[in-house]
Each structure stands twice: as structure tokens, then as C-alpha cells.
Amino acid sequence: MIISVASGKGGTGKTTVAVNLALSLNGNVQFLDCDVEEPNAHIFLKPEITERHSVSIPVPKVDEEKCTYCGKCREVCAYNAIAVMKNVILIFPELCHGCGGCTLLCPKKAIKEVGKEIGVMQIGKAGIIEFINGKLHIGESMATPLIRAVKKNILNGKIVIIDAPPGTSCPVIESIKGSDYCILVTEPTPFGLNDLMLAVEVVRKLKIPFAVVINRAGLGDNKTEEYCQKENIPILMEIPFCKDIAVSYSKGIPIVDALPQYKIYFRELLTNIINYVEEGKN
Ligand code: SF4
Numbered sequence: 267m268i269i270s271v272a273s274g275k276g277g278t279g280k281t282t283v284a285v286n287l288a289l290s291l292n293g294n295v296q297f298l299d300c301d302v303e304e305p306n307a308h309i310f311l312k313p314e315i316t317e318r319h320s321v322s323i324p325v326p327k328v329d330e331e332k333c334t335y336c337g338k339c340r341e342v343c344a345y346n347a348i349a350v351m352k353n354v355i356l357i358f359p360e361l362c363h364g365c366g367g368c369t370l371l372c373p374k375k376a377i378k379e380v381g382k383e384i385g386v387m388q389i390g391k392a393g394i395i396e397f398i399n400g401k402l403h404i405g406e407s408m409a410t411p412l413i414r415a416v417k418k419n420i421l422n423g424k425i426v427i428i429d430a431p432p433g434t435s436c437p438v439i440e441s442i443k444g445s446d447y448c449i450l451v452t453e454p455t456p457f458g459l460n461d462l463m464l465a466v467e468v469v470r471k472l473k474i475p476f477a478v479v480i481n482r483a484g485l486g487d488n489k490t491e492e493y494c495q496k497e498n499i500p501i502l503m504e505i506p507f508c509k510d511i512a513v514s515y516s517k518g519i520p521i522v523d524a525l526p527q528y529k530i531y532f533r534e535l536l537t538n539i540i541n542y543v544e545e546g547k548n
Pocket residue numbers: 328332333334335336337338339340350355371372373374375376377
């Protein structure tokens with residue numbers, strides 16, 4: 267079963283929910299940190315990393331002996347990663363999405379693909395949790411191939427918790443697609459509500475069952491509750507805006523370790539989701 271944890275906005279407590287959910291289980295759990303531009307679940311889970319793998323995308327390399335500067339490759343590249351002048355061809359690997367179109371369509375077979383490392387994937391263990399994350403190199407923009415590489419480690423029969431990137435763009439969609447359930451974490455502020463509404467549109471489009479967890483409940487107004495009620499979206503948990511939780515977060519201590527009663531709340535959250543998903547399958 268794959269449960270992704272997402273949020274329309276950064277800093278809402280998405281990683282907090284994902285980490286504590288994984289820690290509330292007694293085993294058989296994989297944790298995937300797909301927030302590859304800024305992975306931070308390791309700060310709380312403190313995994314022992316045992317494997318590191320380079321992740322590359324194929325980028326074109328032109329053999330100028332064969333190239334006639336016809337410009338066909340520039341025409342097919344939707345990402346402006348190729349410039350062709352009279353007697354010069356330039357490739358901009360940072361803009362290349364590795365689609366392979368230019369290689370395929372070059373009439374002179376002058377292009378071959380070479381690997382360009384965009385980041386690393388790390389695999390390890392955090393106690394009984396199997397931990398995998400991706401780290402995109404600074405300056406790289408292609409997060410989705412790295413997220414795909416991380417997700418290839420998903421094993422059948424495990425409970426898989428995915429910490430998705432914030433926002434509603436391609437990396438989020440790549441992270442949450444295929445999930446059995448998605449938790450949208452928000453905070454009760456106007457910004458939180460605005461970005462929650464965008465995230466709701468995305469999960470609805472992807473047809474993933476979802477519910478909301480409100481973090482820092484009590485901080486702002488009750489417009490998030492009103493919106494969820496109007497849209498028939500269940501609120502499965504509210505984590506209060508409280509000093510003890512903020513202090514444990516600032517020290518990199520998961521809530522379930524600092525305040526053990528929360529283990530029961532996170533287990534309840536998980537049980538509700540599992541029951542919902544299992545009922546849906548029957
Ligand atoms: S399509 Fe091939 S031959 Fe034409 S400019 Fe590009 S690399 Fe050169």
C-alpha cells in the first residue's frame with residue numbers, strides 16, 4: 267500500500283506527518299523521501315546509509331564530423347536545449363529533459379546520448395524502516411527522473427510512505443501518482459488554504475483518494491475546516507500549534523519520540539487510511 271504525504275505549500279509539516287506516520291508502525295515499512303530538491307526526512311529518521319547510486323539522464327552529444335547544421339534537432343527540442351548556427355551547434359545540458367527526440371530525428375545520425383549525473387539516490391535503514399531518498403545536485407532542475415529512480419525501490423507487500431515535494435508541479439505529480447491514498451497537510455492560514463485548494467485539484471485530477479491533516483491547528487482561522495466541510499473532504503487529524511512540538515521539531519526529534527501519546531494518534535490515522543483503502547478494494 268502506498269500512502270503519499272503532500273502539501274500545496276512548503277513548511278506546512280508534510281515531512282513531520284510522513285516521518286511520524288512511518289515511526290508509528292511496527293515494521294514492514296518503506297520510507298521514500300521524494301522531496302529531492304530539499305530532502306530533510308533523514309534529519310528526523312537518522313538512517314544508516316548503506317548504498318549510494320548515481321542517477322543520470324541521457325543528454326545529446328553531437329559528432330560535428332557528421333553534422334550538417336540542418337537545424338532539425340533544434341526544431342524538435344521543446345526545451346530550447348539546442349542552438350544551431352551556420353557552422354556551430356551548441357547543446358545546453360541544463361535545459362535538456364533527456365527525451366531522446368533529437369537523437370531519434372537527426373537525419374545524419376550525428377547525435378549520441380551520454381549520461382549526465384543529476385543527483386544521487388541513497389538507501390539505508392532507520393531502525394526497522396527501510397529508507398530511500400534522492401538528492402538532486404545543486405543547479406539541476408530535472409527532479410522527476412530522480413524521483414522515478416527512488417520509486418523503483420518500492421516493494422509489493424510493504425507499507426510505503428512517500429514524502430512528496432511541496433507544491434503542485436511535475437515533481438509532486440511524479441511522486442504521488444500510483445498512490446493508494448494521499449494525505450494533504452496544511453495549516454489554517456490564508457496561504458495554507460489557498461495552496462491546499464490547488465493541491466486538492468491535483469489529487470482529484472489524478473483520482474487518488476485523499477484527506478487533510480491540519481498542522482499547527484489553532485494558529486489561524488477556521489476557514490480550512492469550512493472549506494473541507496463544503497468540499498466533503500475528511501480531516502483525519504489536527505496537530506495543535508504547541509510549543510513542545512515546535513521545540514522537538516527544532517531539535518530534529520520526531521513528535522512520537524518527544525510526546526509518545528502521539529504514536530497512538532498516528533496509528534489511528536494510518537488505521538483509518540488502511541481501512542478506507544481496503545474497503546475500496548472490496
Ligand atoms: S539534426 Fe543532426 S545534422 Fe541536423 S543540426 Fe542537429 S545534429 Fe546536426
